[in-house]
Amino acid sequence: MTAVPAVTHGVRVPGSERLFRQVVLWVPLAGIALFFLYPLAIIVVRSLTQRDGSIGFGNYTEFLSLGYLWTVIGNSLVMSGITAALCVGLGLVMAYAMSRTRMPLKWLVSLALALPLLAPSLVQALGLIFMFGRNGLISKFTGIELQVYGLPGLVMANTIYALPQAVMILMVALRQADRRQYDAALMLGASPWRRFMDVTLPGLRFGLLSAAFVCFSVTITDFGNAAVIGGGYPVLASEIYSQVVGQMNFNMGAVVGILLLIPTLLAFYLEKIAAQRHTMAGEGALPVEPNRWWPRDVPLWGFSYLGTAFIVAVMGIVVYASFVQLWPYNLGFTLKNYNINLQGGYASLWTTIYAALITAVLGTLMLFAIVLAERNLSRTKAKLLYLLAIVPVGVPGLVLGLSYVLSFNTRAMFPGILYGTILLIALCNFYHYHSQGFLTMITGMRNVPRPLEETVASLGGGVGAQLRDAVVPVMMPTLVSVFFFLFMRGMVTLSAVIFLITSKLSVAAVTVLRLDQTGRSTQAAAFSVIIMVIVLAAMGVMRAALWWQARRARMVAAGG
Amino acid sequence: MTLTITGLSKFYGSFQALKEVDLEIGDDEFVCLLGPSGCGKTTLLRVVAGLEGYQSGTLRFGDRDLSTIGAQDRGFGIVFQSYSLFPHLTVRQNVGYGLKIRKTAPAEIARQVEHLLKTVHLEDYADRYPWQLSGGQQQRVAIARALAVEPSLLLLDEPLSALDARVRAELRGEIRDMQRRLRVPTIMVTHDQEEALTMADRVVCMNAGRIEQIGSPEEIYSRPATRFVADFVGSSTLLTAEQAARLGVEGAAAAGSRLFALRPEDVTIRLDEQGPGRIRNVTFLGNVNRVKVGIEGLELLAETGRLPGLVEGAAAAVEILPGAGVWVQP
Numbered sequence: 001m002t003a004v005p006a007v008t009h010g011v012r013v014p015g016s017e018r019l020f021r022q023v024v025l026w027v028p029l030a031g032i033a034l035f036f037l038y039p040l041a042i043i044v045v046r047s048l049t050q051r052d053g054s055i056g057f058g059n060y061t062e063f064l065s066l067g068y069l070w071t072v073i074g075n076s077l078v079m080s081g082i083t084a085a086l087c088v089g090l091g092l093v094m095a096y097a098m099s100r101t102r103m104p105l106k107w108l109v110s111l112a113l114a115l116p117l118l119a120p121s122l123v124q125a126l127g128l129i130f131m132f133g134r135n136g137l138i139s140k141f142t143g144i145e146l147q148v149y150g151l152p153g154l155v156m157a158n159t160i161y162a163l164p165q166a167v168m169i170l171m172v173a174l175r176q177a178d179r180r181q182y183d184a185a186l187m188l189g190a191s192p193w194r195r196f197m198d199v200t201l202p203g204l205r206f207g208l209l210s211a212a213f214v215c216f217s218v219t220i221t222d223f224g225n226a227a228v229i230g231g232g233y234p235v236l237a238s239e240i241y242s243q244v245v246g247q248m249n250f251n252m253g254a255v256v257g258i259l260l261l262i263p264t265l266l267a268f269y270l271e272k273i274a275a276q277r278h279t280m281a282g283e284g285a286l287p288v289e290p291n292r293w294w295p296r297d298v299p300l301w302g303f304s305y306l307g308t309a310f311i312v313a314v315m316g317i318v319v320y321a322s323f324v325q326l327w328p329y330n331l332g333f334t335l336k337n338y339n340i341n342l343q344g345g346y347a348s349l350w351t352t353i354y355a356a357l358i359t360a361v362l363g364t365l366m367l368f369a370i371v372l373a374e375r376n377l378s379r380t381k382a383k384l385l386y387l388l389a390i391v392p393v394g395v396p397g398l399v400l401g402l403s404y405v406l407s408f409n410t411r412a413m414f415p416g417i418l419y420g421t422i423l424l425i426a427l428c429n430f431y432h433y434h435s436q437g438f439l440t441m442i443t444g445m446r447n448v449p450r451p452l453e454e455t456v457a458s459l460g461g462g463v464g465a466q467l468r469d470a471v472v473p474v475m476m477p478t479l480v481s482v483f484f485f486l487f488m489r490g491m492v493t494l495s496a497v498i499f500l501i502t503s504k505l506s507v508a509a510v511t512v513l514r515l516d517q518t519g520r521s522t523q524a525a526a527f528s529v530i531i532m533v534i535v536l537a538a539m540g541v542m543r544a545a546l547w548w549q550a551r552r553a554r555m556v557a558a559g560g
Numbered sequence: 561m562t563l564t565i566t567g568l569s570k571f572y573g574s575f576q577a578l579k580e581v582d583l584e585i586g587d588d589e590f591v592c593l594l595g596p597s598g599c600g601k602t603t604l605l606r607v608v609a610g611l612e613g614y615q616s617g618t619l620r621f622g623d624r625d626l627s628t629i630g631a632q633d634r635g636f637g638i639v640f641q642s643y644s645l646f647p648h649l650t651v652r653q654n655v656g657y658g659l660k661i662r663k664t665a666p667a668e669i670a671r672q673v674e675h676l677l678k679t680v681h682l683e684d685y686a687d688r689y690p691w692q693l694s695g696g697q698q699q700r701v702a703i704a705r706a707l708a709v710e711p712s713l714l715l716l717d718e719p720l721s722a723l724d725a726r727v728r729a730e731l732r733g734e735i736r737d738m739q740r741r742l743r744v745p746t747i748m749v750t751h752d753q754e755e756a757l758t759m760a761d762r763v764v765c766m767n768a769g770r771i772e773q774i775g776s777p778e779e780i781y782s783r784p785a786t787r788f789v790a791d792f793v794g795s796s797t798l799l800t801a802e803q804a805a806r807l808g809v810e811g812a813a814a815a816g817s818r819l820f821a822l823r824p825e826d827v828t829i830r831l832d833e834q835g836p837g838r839i840r841n842v843t844f845l846g847n848v849n850r851v852k853v854g855i856e857g858l859e860l861l862a863e864t865g866r867l868p869g870l871v872e873g874a875a876a877a878v879e880i881l882p883g884a885g886v887w888v889q890p
Contacts (some may be wrong), residue, residue, distance in 0.1 A: 011613035
């Protein structure tokens with residue numbers, strides 16, 4: 001075996017390009033270190049800092065010895081457990097109907113499923129209260145008063161909130177299946193039911209598990225619905241808020257935060273395994289064609305339409321309520337609910353738009369930089385970077401927000417100077433959604449053919465020309481998608497930024513919460529509608545931009 | 561100018577992809593790097609292009625040492641298997657791209673592009689986009705783009721592998737003609753022996769990161785130096801010295817561990833009921849039949865035209881043409 005010489009010749013990289021490579025690697029890394037790893041370290045330290053300032057597990061033992069907290073933990077587990085089960089069951093029905101049957105009006109179902117993602121995760125609860133609450137339409141017209149506050153309402157609200165994610169995960173899993181497996185089973189004489197049990201379900205194992213854990217973890221860490229419809233049913237998410245904001249007990253809050261990390265990290269881990277299985281099985285698979293089979297289709301479609309109708313009703317009633325004179329006594333039309341003069345009026349809306357724009361611009365740039373850097377790293381280093389970039393998905397927004405308070409609400413000049421600024425809210429949102437943006441970005445980057453860059457290089461083009469002519473043209477749709485994804489999430493997120501609100505600085509979702517808590521539920525509805533309209537508009541602009549990009553090439557082609 | 565590679569080695573981690581490669585490529589020469597996938601031929605091309613580095617040895621072009629010159633500054637042209645045209649640029653813009661990077665005056669760019677498009681027979685397609693062209697047309701654009709900057713060395717990385725058989729044959733001739741006319745030294749990577757034999761002035765046969773043999777197509781085919789070359793380029797029956805002796809091949813006694821490589825076309829068969837050979841297997845190849853014939857406990861590959869009664873099990877007389885076959889390194 002010859003010794004490997006250490007020096008490599010013949011790939012002289014110009015100084016400007018070397019500098020560029022360093023910048024695109026180290027700037028995003030510094031961002032992750034300062035705005036993700038550092039706050040996370042602080043929250044761990046704070047959870048271990050006991051009342052007398054010493055380090056130990058005192059907070060944990062104290063917390064776990066509080067009798068009522070076990071009730072809170074139990075409540076959370078029960079609520080998220082039921083929600084996850086419902087989401088997976090309903091999600092499987094809807095995902096199957098969408099991808100394996102020829103269900104009419106699929107677009108309507110997918111549109112309805114997109115609705116809950118367009119609004120802060122408290123609008124679902126708001127809608128349920130308008131429908132089933134003491135002053136709800138149901139009780140008004142039927143006289144039956146349902147007890148919607150507490151567990152039932154919370155489960156319903158969170159199911160609506162998490163269902164779209166379950167459906168998405170399961171649809172992806174269903175898409176991985178290979179038609180030849182079904183053909184083989186058919187040739188061996190397996191009945192449709194047997195084929196479902198022997199081919200479909202085993203193929204969905206990881207998808208189901210991953211969907212269950214994702215639904216479990218997003219609902220156990222969700223703050224908005226718990227605050228609006230939780231009533232006398234305390235859960236961990238509301239507990240962390242009252243510990244920190246109510247009782248200023250930061251260290252105890254940190255303990256709850258650490259506990260909330262567990263389910264999310266588990267979900268994250270399971271999803272990684274599931275993704276690996278998929279890539280193993282998915283190569284070269286022939287897609288399964290949707291078919292028709294009435295005994296299966298009729299009940300599946302029935303459930304799917306019912307679910308769709310329910311979601312549309314709950315979201316729709318919020319829109320309706322926003323135009324009503326005096327809910328539910330005078331249902332006459334009015335616009336006065338949109339004249340919001342309490343809770344700072346629309347100031348928080350502008351703050352949110354501004355913050356979401358910063359999140360989108362900064363986030364797109366940082367993520368673009370990091371995938372550019374990833375391309376030039378060795379395999380091991382690239383893997384490490386990849387892992388670092390997707391870890392934030394394992395940290396719920398509530399915990400990230402709390403860690404920001406603990407880290408940035410300090411007297412120290414830096415990083416304390418950021419506290420109470422829009423920039424910090426934008427950063428918190430960005431790192432909250434870092435992983436999803438990164439995954440989209442890196443998928444896009446994989447489509448940029450290396451030879452294209454190499455062609456530019458051998459024709460004498462520097463890094464600028466390579467970016468302009470080889471990378472950006474191919475990446476444009478991805479950049480647009482990531483930009484709007486970050487903007488839309490930035491508009492509706494609540495749990496991450498709830499801790500970063502000061503008396504002078506608030507965001508839209510928090511204003512909705514405050515309006516509702518002070519009894520102005522129709523104004524809360526109106527404010528929610530405005531948020532939804534903006535997010536919908538953003539989505540429309542994104543679609544248009546992507547469509548226009550795709551069309552431009554075709555148009556020029558047709559003309560030439 | 562001459563490209564001189566001496567003792568060049570390249571490692572990926574501890575894996576040695578190129579082992580002490582020595583190669584010289586002269587003015588206006590067309591050289592093919594031929595070998596199976598993973599033999600290091602593409603790696604060698606990329607090292608020459610400056611897209612990959614190397615750890616030891618020297619790489620010179622004329623009197624320039626390339627170890628400190630990056631891909632951007634070497635002034636070589638490269639064409640990839642995947643065409644790799646800029647999808648958002650027209651044919652004209654693609655071809656003119658390198659000149660634009662070099663800040664050539666627009667009028668001059670237009671003139672040169674026009675000329676090149678004529679050369680590759682695409683003057684009517686100047687304003688189309690890459691996806692409106694067939695694979696063969698796209699590759700022509702890629703070649704024109706590489707030639708536009710008047711490269712001092714042209715590098716072709718399996719340029720024909722993605723095309724279908726007819727277009728491939730057509731482009732072979734075109735590339736060769738163009739190269740002769742422009743007198744630009746060219747290195748082409750291919751795993752297709754027919755391509756290498758028909759196009760190259762010299763063929764460099766590579767295996768496992770090493771050069772096995774360098775020679776004209778004629779030399780490579782009729783006088784393979786090693787077992788690998790005899791086996792990879794065309795087909796051969798490989799016999800040990802002892803086996804060759806059984807067939808009465810001259811020089812078997814002095815052969816040592818070398819192997820005797822025998823081309824099928826040098827073995828003729830004649831159907832003969834008293835013949836010592838037995839037909840084991842017949843493969844119809846169109847113009848000829850490839851025949852496996854058993855004789856003296858050995859199996860030889862032979863070639864023959866149409867023969868009535870040529871079926872498995874038939875008896876045959878087998879003759880090895882005088883002077884046929886070569887001794888190769890095992």
